Amino acid sequence: MHVIITQLSLKSRLREDAGDTHMLLGEEAPHRNGTFKKSCATLRPTSPRALQANKSGRKTQMHRCVAVLLRRYVLHQNHVPESSGTQNSSRSRVWSGVPAHERGGLSARGECNPDIRMLGCSVVAPRCDDGRVLKPCRSTCEDVRRRCAHAFDEISMAWPYFLDCDRFFVSDEEGCYNPLEGLRGQLHAEGHNNSMDLVLSEDPSTRMQFSYQSYTQMTKILKRTEERCAHIAQTYSIGQSSDGRDLLVIEFSNNPGQHELLEPEMKYVANMHGDEATGRQLLIYLAQYLCSEYLMGNERIQALINSTHIHILPSLNPDGYEAAVAGQQDSRYSDDQDHSAAGNTGRNNAQNIDLNRNFPDLTSIAYRRRRNKRYRTDHIPIPDFYWFGKVAPETYAVMKWIRSIPFVLSANFHSGDLVVSYPYDLSRHPLEHNLFSPTPDDKVFKFISKIYSMSHERMSNENAECGSSRTGSKEGTINGAQWSSFSGGMQDFNYLHTNCFEVTVSLGCDKFPSKEDLFDIWHENAEALLAFIEAAHRGIKGLVTDEEGNAIKGARISVKGIRHDITTAENGDYWRLLTPGIHIVSAFAPGFSRAVKKVHLPPNMHTAGRVDFTLQRASAGSQTPEEDDSLPSMGTYERFDPYNQYQRYSPRETDLTQSREERVEMPWWWGYFMMPGGPPPTWLLKQQ
Known part of the structure; x- marks a missing residue:
């Protein structure tokens, strides 16, 4: 008769080596x-x-x-x-x-x-x-x-x-x-x-656990990762959700919390739709991975963190996530379906606002600007009427965040397909909803989108992953409006209101993959996540100063043939993403003459070229480019919530102090x- 173990010490874990x-x-x-x-x-x-x-x-x-x-x-x-x-x-x-x-x-x-x-x-x-x-x-x-x-x-x-x-x-x-x-x-x-x-x-709390975590558990993981890597990581909140949960970010840098001259800032954002959890998990794993690999001496990770400010926001919609976990989800949702339909529990925030439709529609303004001879598509001010609508606290927090830090590059993670989409998200023709609608930086967006898709193990496959035709996709990338047109999206807002170039990464058909699949999904995306961070170092960077060496804040960097400028940060430094090739680049600011340089970026150059500008004072009475454009000035751009309308929608203090009943979480085992x-x-x- 043979006897079999079924349970003893942690269930089926006992083996002995006692020989015969x-x-x-x-x-x-x-x-x-x-x-x-x-x-x-x-x-x-x-x-x-x-x-x-x-x-x-x-x-x-x-x-x-x-x-x-x-x-x-x-x-x-x-x-x-x-x-x-x-x-x-x-x-x-x-x-x-x-x-x-x-x-x-x-x-x-x-x-x-x-x-x-x-x-x-x-x-x-x-x-x-x-x-x-x-x-x-x-x-x-x-x-x-x-x-x-x-x-x-x-x-x-x-x-x-x-x-x-x-x-x-x-x-x-x-x-x-x-x-x-x-x-x-x-x-x-x-x-x-x-x-x-x-x-x-x-500390086991800093090891990757391929299962889903509650908001409380996610916060604990990020805080303990910060403690373990205190010299290169810090957490901070950009605001609170509708139900009062902190929107927690973890930043990695050799000097976190301080903007450093000529070091680019990039960000990852996930879980904007609460029922799309894959990106949330990936960013939690990425934070743990960056910390562990830096401590273990991984030269690539150390070089990335020592030269880049990496901001990771795993959950922009924590209220929606908690609702999604508690409710029923349709795990094969397509972005062009009716998002008010049953089965999308948790997609919207606690105020039932779709955050990816809640940003100011600056794309329509950019399309109207094309009637002007010298139109631009950058730093478009937020129209005052926007503030009289319903602005979600999560949306408000993100807008303040990206206005306060000079982000260069960003990715926003969703589910519904396996593809990277890039701006514009809104069709340039109101009656055609699948019309290719490029930005002036279309080549740059295709370039950085392919960096992610080609580094992913399966994304560059042309086979449709989720039952959609994905007409127009190339090597795992697609124009957003050509895929599914909508207004009020976050990636268009990033591009049209700030210096930041953002793309949307859809990580697969399932919004909530099984826990057993998370390990494989992480390995499919790990290299792409790192390669995309490295893409923040493509193009050119430099300083804009006057003849005495003083930094010029808000100077414009313009590239010939691209109607989209970027501006210098507080210390006069800038970063301009560009594709390999020859570019005519100029710098100018009110009260200064324009300076022009010719730049050659070779194809195999993986770090930003250094291009500095020294601007001379313009002679009295000369017309500056800002005045000549006949477009809203940077002074108009600085207007943010001018009528303090946001206070109408802020969570009340009493609401924030009320204790919320969290889901009872069982250990991963x-x-x-x-x-x-x-x-x-x-x-x-x-x-x-």
């Missing part, structure tokens, strides 16, 4: 259908089961100390014995999809791993001494618990009930044995080391211990 030795089974475990419910390994009894008839004539099973053969199972492998004809093989395979860092947390990390498993075996299969059961020593159990309880605390798991030192172990005076005696020597003799300790020496039709494994939860 004998252990003794002191007390038979409960069995069902010929298989034992608990044991340590596949067992083969060496003597038949003794039965005795009781007074009522019924047969009862004798409990004897019986020698059994313990097969060889290697301590360091993730193997669970299987037996044909049982239902346990599926449980043994469940671990194949669990990432190594998560398995490490379960196996009680490092040197605790074999100790806990051997201790568990000594309880279920104690030693026999001349037909007498010899139990393990209580002092051994107490020592292991003292050294290893932290491993269970870190994953919010209770100390195993079958390792209760008072219940299942005895004192030295009662006669006991040390089940760990000789274990260390055996492990070292077989070449085992403490490499697991090195892998898991970091909970699902692995759920038995079909059985009670929930509450005994595994650590009591707070």
Whole structure:
């Protein structure tokens, strides 16, 4: 008869490497259908089961100390014995999809791993001494618990009930044995080391866990990542959601929180639609990855962080996300469907506003400007009438954010297809909703969009991923209006109101992929995420100063043939994304004469070329380019919420102080211990 393990110490996690030795089974475990419910390994009894008839004539099973053969199972492998004809093989395979860092947390990390498993075996299969059961020593159990309880605390798991030192172990005076005696020597003799300790020496809260986190858990991860990498990371809030949740950003830089001369600022934003969770998870993983890899000496990551300010906003719509998790989602939503329909729970914010339709419609203004001979499409002021509409607090926070930091590049993550779309999102013809509608920087947008799509493992495939034709897409990129035209989008606002070039990355058909898919999705996107950050260093950068070397704030950088200028930051520095080739670039500012330079950017140049400008004072009475354009001045641009209309829609103080009931979150390992039709494994939860 063969006996199979199904549950012992963290469910199916015990393997022993005792060779072809004998252990003794002191007390038979409960069995069902010929298989034992608990044991340590596949067992083969060496003597038949003794039965005795009781007074009522019924047969009862004798409990004897019986020698059994313990097969060889290697301590360091993730193997669970299987037996044909049982239902346990599926449980043994469940671990194949669990990432190594998560398995490490379960196996009680490092040197605790074999100790806990051997201790568990000594309880279920104690030693026999001349037909007498010899139990393990209580002092051994107490020592292991003292050294290893932290491993269970870190994953919010209770100390195993079958390792209760008072219940299942005895004192030295009662006669006991040390089940760990000789274990260390055996492990070292077989070449085992403490490499697991090195892998898991970091705080487990900063390790990637490929499951979904609540708002509270996400905040905790970002804060602990900040603590772990305090010299290169800081978190800050750009505002609050409708329900008062902080819109938390984590910034990576060798000098976070301080704008540095000639270092570009870029941002990633996700979860604008609360029911699209893939991007949210990717940005959480990216933050953890940047921190870990920097500390481990990854030269590429260190170079990125030391030369770039990377701002990561994993969830722009945390209220919608919480609603989406609690409700029902249609996991194959297409952006051109009716977004008010049932099945899109959580898409909008708590005020039922679609955030990607709530920004000022500056694209229509840009189209009207084309009637002017010298029209521009940059730094278009927000029209005053916009503030009399319903402005979401999340939208307001983003607008203030991107006006306060000179962002160069941005990506906004969505779901619904597998493609990168770029501005404009609004069709240039009101009656044609799938009309190619390029910006003056169409070549630049195609260039940076392809950097992401071509670095992704599957995105550049021309096959339609989600049942749509994706007509007009090339190498995984498409013009937004040609794909699905709408106004009030965030990427158009970035381009038309600031220096920032933003694209929209759709990460797949499913809004909420299964937890098992998150690991693969991360690996499909990891290289693209890094390559896109590096794209912030394409084009040119430089300083604009006067003849005395004083920085000129708000000077315009113009490229011949592109009707879109960018402006210098507070310290006179600028960044201008450009494609490889020859460009005529000029700089000018009110009260100064224009300076012009010819720039050649070779195709293999992956860092921004340095192009500085020194402007001379214009002679008295000469006309400046700003006046000649007959367009709104930068003074008009600075007007932001001039009538203080936003206060009408701000969350009331009383609303923010009210406690909200968060979803009850189970630890990430909970699902692995759920038995079909059985009670929930509450005994595994650590009591707070």
